Amino acid sequence: MKKIKSFTFTIFLILFSVNFFSCTKSANQENTLSFYAMNTFMTIRSFGKNSKEANLKVQERIFQIEDELSVTKESSDLWKLNHSNGEPTIVSSETSLLLHFAVDLAKKTQGAFNPCLYPITSAWGFTNENYRVPPQTEIQNLLRYVDYNKIEFSKNSNQENQISLQKNMMIDFGAIGKGFACDESIKILKENGIESAVLDLGGNVQVLGSKKNSKNQNVAWRIGIKNPDQSSQLSAVAGLNLKDKAVVTSGGYERFFVGSDGKKYIHIFDSKTGKPVENEILSVTIISDSSLWADSLSTTLFVLGKDKAIDFWKNFSSQTLQSDFETSYPQIQDFDFVILTDDNSIFYTQGIKDKIFFLADFENKTLVTH
Ligand code: AMP
Ligand code: MG
Numbered sequence: 001m002k003k004i005k006s007f008t009f010t011i012f013l014i015l016f017s018v019n020f021f022s023c024t025k026s027a028n029q030e031n032t033l034s035f036y037a038m039n040t041f042m043t044i045r046s047f048g049k050n051s052k053e054a055n056l057k058v059q060e061r062i063f064q065i066e067d068e069l070s071v072t073k074e075s076s077d078l079w080k081l082n083h084s085n086g087e088p089t090i091v092s093s094e095t096s097l098l099l100h101f102a103v104d105l106a107k108k109t110q111g112a113f114n115p116c117l118y119p120i121t122s123a124w125g126f127t128n129e130n131y132r133v134p135p136q137t138e139i140q141n142l143l144r145y146v147d148y149n150k151i152e153f154s155k156n157s158n159q160e161n162q163i164s165l166q167k168n169m170m171i172d173f174g175a176i177g178k179g180f181a182c183d184e185s186i187k188i189l190k191e192n193g194i195e196s197a198v199l200d201l202g203g204n205v206q207v208l209g210s211k212k213n214s215k216n217q218n219v220a221w222r223i224g225i226k227n228p229d230q231s232s233q234l235s236a237v238a239g240l241n242l243k244d245k246a247v248v249t250s251g252g253y254e255r256f257f258v259g260s261d262g263k264k265y266i267h268i269f270d271s272k273t274g275k276p277v278e279n280e281i282l283s284v285t286i287i288s289d290s291s292l293w294a295d296s297l298s299t300t301l302f303v304l305g306k307d308k309a310i311d312f313w314k315n316f317s318s319q320t321l322q323s324d325f326e327t328s329y330p331q332i333q334d335f336d337f338v339i340l341t342d343d344n345s346i347f348y349t350q351g352i353k354d355k356i357f358f359l360a361d362f363e364n365k366t367l368v369t370h
Pocket of ligand 2: 297
């Protein structure tokens with residue numbers, strides 16, 4: 001009898017531990033999905049028992065966003081808008097919302113951020129990689145079509161969203177599309193019960209929750225800040241320990257060409273001159289709760305240059321960029337930055353003081369405070 005009891009107990013223990021083990025395993029179950037979308041390589045790594053299905057739902061959503069916002073797919077809202085020849089164009093509420101967001105930011109940054117630079121970036125060859133330095137007269141002519149104040153939002157008689165551009169105007173969401181996709185992905189992961197994940201949508205990184213270390217403790221994710229010198233052995237110059245944050249970098253090293261004059265021309269443009277930005281900045285990394293904001297502000301601060309970027313951050317409050325529109329995109333409360341400049345200096349803000357670690361030897365490390 002005793003033997004039978006102890007046998008039953010042993011079986012119970014085995015079953016219990018198998019069951020317990022499989023629960024723990026499924027809670028930590030890791031799934032990684034990589035694919036190409038929005039002109040870049042994307043990786044979604046999530047943990048939890050639903051992670052495989054959740055990753056696939058994220059992928060589906062990203063393909064849908066690409067179909068809507070691509071400038072090259074002929075059925076996309078942006079393609080239709082860019083070929084509307086000045087006529088009102090019906091777009092999805094999402095496209096309308098994003099363009100509202102972009103125009104809002106353009107107005108609030110006096111055009112440092114400008115979603116209407118497509119005619120200019122095309123002339124320089126950044127849209128098809130036939131790089132060239134256009135003559136000044138051509139640039140001057142194209143600058144007539146970058147005025148974001150000329151975009152009109154309306155509703156047709158069926159209450160559908162309409163947008164009208166002036167003839168020859170063209171929009172692109174190159175500076176915010178991946179950020180938007182990242183925020184949407186995080187939403188989907190959360191809806192599917194995922195509490196821990198890391199997304200890398202072509203350099204737009206976002207972490208959800210924390211990660212488990214080898215002792216099964218919850219610890220922050222470590223995110224590297226790329227070395228702008230791509231020929232260096234050192235791939236990251238600094239890193240950040242973060243939970244629940246978006247990290248987006250705009251870097252001149254990402255896309256550029258060298259002209260016959262020997263000058264380097266980058267893919268981030270100054271909408272006042274119609275030329276690639278030339279300043280001391282090598283890269284701007286923004287850390288915030290929302291990737292849409294981080295993406296848009298990384299481009300904006302790059303254009304502003306180091307001193308104005310620091311002022312922008314110092315003067316920033318959640319009211320600064322409060323939208324004028326009734327919108328559902330996230331309002332920004334706060335953000336931090338890491339700026340690398342061409343004299344081997346690094347500038348970083350106080351909110352990440354305890355989260356940043358340095359991997360390279362910098363000439364100057366400056367903590368920016370209020
Ligand atoms: P990012 O790499 O996020 O900084 O975005 C750069 C992309 O945004 C470029 O490839 C262009 O498509 C577009 N872009 C370039 N200059 C600007 C600007 N000043 N404002 C908004 N978008 C821009
Ligand atoms: Mg950006």
